[in-house]
Amino acid sequence: MELKVGGQGPDDYEMDRERLYLVGSQCSACQAVFYPQQQVCARCGSREAEKIRLGPQGTLYTWSRVHQSTPEFQTPYVLTYVDFPQNVRVLVPLVDEVSPVVGMEVELVWAPGPRLMEDGTLVNLIHVRPVNR
Numbered sequence: 566m567e568l569k570v571g572g573q574g575p576d577d578y579e580m581d582r583e584r585l586y587l588v589g590s591q592c593s594a595c596q597a598v599f600y601p602q603q604q605v606c607a608r609c610g611s612r613e614a615e616k617i618r619l620g621p622q623g624t625l626y627t628w629s630r631v632h633q634s635t636p637e638f639q640t641p642y643v644l645t646y647v648d649f650p651q652n653v654r655v656l657v658p659l660v661d662e663v664s665p666v667v668g669m670e671v672e673l674v675w676a677p678g679p680r681l682m683e684d685g686t687l688v689n690l691i692h693v694r695p696v697n698r
């Protein structure tokens with residue numbers, strides 16, 4: 566079975582000394598940052614972009630508890646928008662059994678285990694969890 570990141574490919578994340586990063590793109594003309602990576606800048610139309618690491622930490626901007634989803638996802642779970650210091654906001658699920666708080670510092674982590682999708686693929690999902698201080 567192929568191990569994939571949910572909705573993402575191997576170019577969309579990087580590991581470095583146990584730290585997990587998302588990989589977005591930054592427009593070479595206007596510096597706008599996007600995740601996932603974009604071939605054409607949505608702000609200025611330039612086709613020149615560089616890869617940029619996002620994370621590993623960010624700030625929880627807002628969240629929502631999901632009560633209905635597709636069968637492979639056990640509900641409820643919490644989806645968050647996280648603001649990364651690289652000036653981009655990304656939708657990322659929160660690990661289970663954590664109460665979301667707007668403004669809390671979070672870091673990217675793998676979900677506890679891969680999920681088996683209906684098509685037989687194993688999907689490993691990137692989540693966020695509170696930063697331990």
Ligand SMILES: [Zn+2]
Binds near residue numbers: 607
């Ligand atoms: Zn641009």
